[in-house]
Amino acid sequence: xxxxxxxxxxxxxxxxxxxxxxxxxxxxxxxxxxxxxxxxxxxxxxxxxxxxxxxxxxxxxxxxxxxxxxxxxxxxxxxxxxxxxxxxxxxxxxxxxxxxxxxxxxxxxxxxxxxxxxxxxxxxxxxxxxxxxxxxxxxxxxxxxxxxxxxxxxxxxxxxxxxxxxxxxxxxxxxxxxxxxxxxxxxxxxxxxxxxxxxxxxxxxxxxxxxxxxxxxxxxxxxxxxxxxxxxxxxxxxxxxxxxxxxxxxxxxxxxxxxxxxxxxxxxxxxxxxxxxxxxxxxxxxxxxxxxxxxxxxxxxxxxxxxxxx
Amino acid sequence: xxxxxxxxxxxxxxxxxxxxxxxxxxxxxxxxxxxxxxxxxxxxxxxxxxxxxxxxxxxxxxxxxxxxxxxxxxxxxxxxxxxxxxxxxxxxxxxxxxxxxxxxxxxxxxxxxxxxxxxxxxxxxxxxxxxxxxxxxxxxxxxxxxxxxxxxxxxxxxxxxxxxxxxxxxxxxxxxxxxxxxxxxxxxxxxxxxxxxxxxxxxxxxxxxxxxxxxxxxxxxxxxxxxxxxxxxxxxxxxxxxxxxxxxxxxxxxxxxxxxxxxxxxxxxxxxxxxxxxxxxxxxxxxxxxxxx
Numbered sequence: 001x002x003x004x005x006x007x008x009x010x011x012x013x014x015x016x017x018x019x020x021x022x023x024x025x026x027x028x029x030x031x032x033x034x035x036x037x038x039x040x041x042x043x044x045x046x047x048x049x050x051x052x053x054x055x056x057x058x059x060x061x062x063x064x065x066x067x068x069x070x071x072x073x074x075x076x077x078x079x080x081x082x083x084x085x086x087x088x089x090x091x092x093x094x095x096x097x098x099x100x101x102x103x104x105x106x107x108x109x110x111x112x113x114x115x116x117x118x119x120x121x122x123x124x125x126x127x128x129x130x131x132x133x134x135x136x137x138x139x140x141x142x143x144x145x146x147x148x149x150x151x152x153x154x155x156x157x158x159x160x161x162x163x164x165x166x167x168x169x170x171x172x173x174x175x176x177x178x179x180x181x182x183x184x185x186x187x188x189x190x191x192x193x194x195x196x197x198x199x200x201x202x203x204x205x206x207x208x209x210x211x212x213x214x215x216x217x218x219x220x221x222x223x224x225x226x227x228x229x230x231x232x233x234x235x236x237x238x239x240x241x242x243x244x245x246x247x248x249x250x251x252x253x254x255x256x257x258x259x260x261x262x263x264x265x266x267x268x269x270x271x272x273x274x275x276x277x278x279x280x281x282x283x284x285x286x287x288x289x290x291x292x293x294x295x296x297x298x299x300x301x302x303x304x305x306x307x308x309x310x
Numbered sequence: 311x312x313x314x315x316x317x318x319x320x321x322x323x324x325x326x327x328x329x330x331x332x333x334x335x336x337x338x339x340x341x342x343x344x345x346x347x348x349x350x351x352x353x354x355x356x357x358x359x360x361x362x363x364x365x366x367x368x369x370x371x372x373x374x375x376x377x378x379x380x381x382x383x384x385x386x387x388x389x390x391x392x393x394x395x396x397x398x399x400x401x402x403x404x405x406x407x408x409x410x411x412x413x414x415x416x417x418x419x420x421x422x423x424x425x426x427x428x429x430x431x432x433x434x435x436x437x438x439x440x441x442x443x444x445x446x447x448x449x450x451x452x453x454x455x456x457x458x459x460x461x462x463x464x465x466x467x468x469x470x471x472x473x474x475x476x477x478x479x480x481x482x483x484x485x486x487x488x489x490x491x492x493x494x495x496x497x498x499x500x501x502x503x504x505x506x507x508x509x510x511x512x513x514x515x516x517x518x519x520x521x522x523x524x525x526x527x528x529x530x531x532x533x534x535x536x537x538x539x540x541x542x543x544x545x546x547x548x549x550x551x552x553x554x555x556x557x558x559x560x561x562x563x564x565x566x567x568x569x570x571x572x573x574x575x576x577x578x579x580x581x582x583x584x585x586x587x588x589x590x591x592x593x594x595x596x597x598x599x600x601x602x603x
Binding site for chain 1: 353401404405408410411412414415416418419420422425427429430455501527536537540541543544546547577580581584585587588589591592595598
């Protein structure tokens with residue numbers, strides 16, 4: 001436990017000092033994806049629901065943010081709220097339909113709905129179609145108290161948002177509600193026979209996950225000042241799965257690690273073009289074949305296995 | 311010249327034919343997915359990539375080796391099917407004991423690798439494939455390009471042959487039995503692992519065959535199967551993977567629905583299949599031909 005606490009404090013210190021050592025925009029992007037991956041992992045790692053369409057929440061929220069801030073000229077806080085609310089509503093509708101099927105069908109259904117949202121975003125007038133929403137002006141937060149033109153200042157805002165989202169997920173997992181979710185993951189019939197209405201728990205978890213993915217998406221739109229079709233595409237849905245998988249499903253810190261690894265990789269390999277996809281595919285294959293627990297999961301196992309000996 | 315609900319018949323029948331052709335591909339691909347899933351318990355995300363490989367194989371055979379379409383129609387699915395066999399032997403075989411999810415993720419990763427490599431080698435813009443039967447007939451109410459008519463008929467024949475093979479032959483009976491209870495079938499002395507490999511090879515070959523048929527209609531490009539496979543997933547959810555005939559009927563039916571939507575309300579034509587999926591989930595969650603399992 002104490003080792004865990006020390007790691008936590010060290011990570012926090014590192015996060016606070018980070019913008020003086022690394023490019024803030026990169027850090028903010030990575031934090032947004034980390035929150036996105038955590039939101040995804042809340043479903044797959046703790047409820048056993050594999051959503052292959054999480055990009056729809058991430059992407060649509062970015063559009064909502066952009067539209068509220070750019071077209072309606074409102075404060076960024078309202079933009080983020082609109083994004084989260086939009087993602088939650090979309091999550092409630094698609095989730096209610098998707099949980100009617102189990103297992104692999106659930107993945108296919110979420111994937112199909114995400115594709116539908118993608119096509120809607122291509123056509124809808126408020127998304128800017130192929131161009132997306134460009135040049136969303138960064139406005140100061142809290143009615144002018146926090147200037148956000150400076151990337152380092154904005155970084156701390158994004159860090160706060162991330163910690164809020166991460167803390168929420170931590171609370172959910174460690175609450176009685178989270179215990180029921182895990183019970184459903186491990187044995188749904190048993191949970192039902194104990195009197196839990198599994199479908200309602202699943203739906204609530206789905207909506208929470210969608211809302212948090214929305215929080216990540218809106219924050220990313222605020223940081224990068226644009227929202228485009230990439231964020232709602234099936235490729236993005238696959239990417240977030242990859243992040244959670246690389247870090248370790250069902251570990252709370254794993255998706256954060258995974259997101260930083262994948263974003264760093266994309267940063268360095270940007271020039272490689274199509275090869276980024278090939279490499280991502282290879283990582284998928286290698287992890288499924290050999291390291292199903294992901295980086296954090298395998299490391300934890302290794303740590304535990306050597307402790308009794310020494 | 312008569313009109314139907316203000317739609318000129320050329321437009322209506324033209325779109326219906328287009329819908330029928332799309333439906334033919336949905337039917338062939340969802341059939342392959344269903345057969346593979348039944349036997350391997352894996353949703354083959356690589357299906358779209360293997361469809362693309364079929365088209366590419368035919369195109370490469372034509373441009374490099376001068377092999378005509380009709381030969382490629384037989385050769386390309388065999389080549390891609392063998393590739394599938396290798397894939398099954400090397401990778402898929404090792405993950406059957408795991409949750410379905412891992413098969414999904416593995417084949418998704420493989421699709422990324424395959425499509426990425428093709429894109430890297432040949433770019434993402436398409437290459438044209440000359441129609442093997444040019445020309446067409448004027449039916450009075452519409453113009454029917456001969457090749458397109460051929461595709462619809464060929465797809466129907468392929469689907470029915472597959473149905474016959476699975477439902478009416480001895481090999482098909484083994485297959486269905488092994489799907490139901492592999493351990494018992496093994497006890498009867500049937501080599502189930504080989505049967506599984508064979509099934510995957512056949513399913514992949516079916517996807518490749520669809521790809522060869524699609525080559526003269528669409529551009530041959532690395533990403534031609536990417537979006538298609540997502541639509542086919544929706545088709546599979548709508549039809550349910552329980553019945554072979556169900557997949558065929560659903561595939562063609564949804565193609566027609568899509569065609570009709572293009573006539574009456576074009577903006578919705580991309581999304582109509584997903585809307586149908588939502589409705590089916592509300593009304594009959596197990597799918598039109600599915601059993602709850």
